[in-house]
Amino acid sequence: MTEITLPRPDDWHLHLRDGAMLKGILPESTHHFGRAIVMPNLVPPVVTAEDAAAYRARIMAALPAGARFTPLMTLYLTETTDPADLRAAAESGLVSAVKLYPAGATTNSASGVRDFDKVRGVLEVMAEIGLPLCVHGEVVSPEVDIFDREAVFIETVLDPIRRATPGLRVVMEHITTKDGVDYARSQDETLGATITTHHLIINRNHILVGGIKPHYYCLPVAKREHHRLALREAATSGEARFFLGTDSAPHIDALKEHACGCAGCFTATNTMQLLAHVFEEDGKLANLEAFASRNGPAFYRLPVNSDTLTLIKTGTPAQWPAKIETGAGPVTVFDPGFPVYWHVK
Ligand SMILES: NC(=O)N[C@@H](CC(=O)O)C(=O)O
Numbered sequence: 001m002t003e004i005t006l007p008r009p010d011d012w013h014l015h016l017r018d019g020a021m022l023k024g025i026l027p028e029s030t031h032h033f034g035r036a037i038v039m040p041n042l043v044p045p046v047v048t049a050e051d052a053a054a055y056r057a058r059i060m061a062a063l064p065a066g067a068r069f070t071p072l073m074t075l076y077l078t079e080t081t082d083p084a085d086l087r088a089a090a091e092s093g094l095v096s097a098v099k100l101y102p103a104g105a106t107t108n109s110a111s112g113v114r115d116f117d118k119v120r121g122v123l124e125v126m127a128e129i130g131l132p133l134c135v136h137g138e139v140v141s142p143e144v145d146i147f148d149r150e151a152v153f154i155e156t157v158l159d160p161i162r163r164a165t166p167g168l169r170v171v172m173e174h175i176t177t178k179d180g181v182d183y184a185r186s187q188d189e190t191l192g193a194t195i196t197t198h199h200l201i202i203n204r205n206h207i208l209v210g211g212i213k214p215h216y217y218c219l220p221v222a223k224r225e226h227h228r229l230a231l232r233e234a235a236t237s238g239e240a241r242f243f244l245g246t247d248s249a250p251h252i253d254a255l256k257e258h259a260c261g262c263a264g265c266f267t268a269t270n271t272m273q274l275l276a277h278v279f280e281e282d283g284k285l286a287n288l289e290a291f292a293s294r295n296g297p298a299f300y301r302l303p304v305n306s307d308t309l310t311l312i313k314t315g316t317p318a319q320w321p322a323k324i325e326t327g328a329g330p331v332t333v334f335d336p337g338f339p340v341y342w343h344v345k
């Protein structure tokens with residue numbers, strides 16, 4: 001039996017949704033995680049300080065009894081975001097980051113940014129006050145192949161924004177390519193990158209070989225195996241710039257198993273068990289603490305959680321429900337496709 005105790009981990013990229021879905025899936029995150037950066041891509045999106053305060057209150061009201069969990073709120077950047085509202089939301093501590101979705105890039109991103117010149121003023125305020133910009137890094141031009149959209153975004157959008165806004169603190173969310181890993185490593189400490197659990201486990205074959213597997217479809221879509229291996233090496237390296245953002249993104253089964261299936265993998269339930277497996281497999285179990293518990297708070301300038309989480313490896317495979325039943329409908333839990341012997345104590 002092997003056992004490892006970490007400061008309680010946090011999830012630096014999480015979709016909690018709203019209403020009956022929120023109520024149903026929130027315990028899956030509060031079981032293991034102390035805090036989460038909560039994505040603002042609701043319909044309608046969380047754009048103003050007032051929206052964020054109301055959403056935060058709905059999350060707090062949905063918390064299971066006794067849960068110790070802090071939602072860290074984000075604002076959805078639009079071309080009409082008011083810099084003064086954003087500054088006040090950050091300075092009051094209500095908001096921990098701002099999220100940039102290129103319009104049309106992913107689930108509920110229609111209100112995102114089309115013309116980056118229109119958000120220049122907001123980005124300058126963010127650079128001044130040190131508020132991180134979390135970026136969904138994919139271009140949306142129809143002529144760019146979906147497997148190239150991250151690499152093209154880095155070159156044509158992200159790097160120019162960073163050069164135009166010195167000091168802006170940016171998180172490359174859910175990186176999926178070696179290009180993302182290499183770019184993160186080429187920059188200073190104002191740039192961080194989150195990596196999901198599922199992108200450490202699946203490549204594009206898992207989605208497409210032997211029949212289409214809708215529960216492995218997410219955005220950015222999983223890439224070739226050499227990209228997955230680059231993500232594994234980065235996540236398990238212990239380097240401060242890389243930290244856990246599960247991007248756990250629940251959709252009901254009826255919308256995943258559909259002729260036009262929604263993008264998103266639901267990993268809140270089993271992420272910590274899967275990460276222990278991955279890090280041990282790569283001989284880097286000692287770096288799980290950096291990735292899941294320390295690097296994120298350091299980037300967000302928050303203390304490391306003072307309570308702990310213990311993972312134990314036994315001879316029996318871990319069990320988790322295949323689906324979480326929510327008031328909105330069932331949500332399938334990510335299936336790694338191999339047995340996992342790590343359990344959360
Ligand atoms: N990752 C996904 O595939 N989906 C996310 C949106 C996102 O994070 O891009 C969602 O909200 O469903």
Ligand SMILES: [Zn+2]
Nearest residue numbers: 106136219220
């Ligand atoms: Zn995204």
Ligand SMILES: [Zn+2]
Nearest residue numbers: 015039247249
């Ligand atoms: Zn996401």
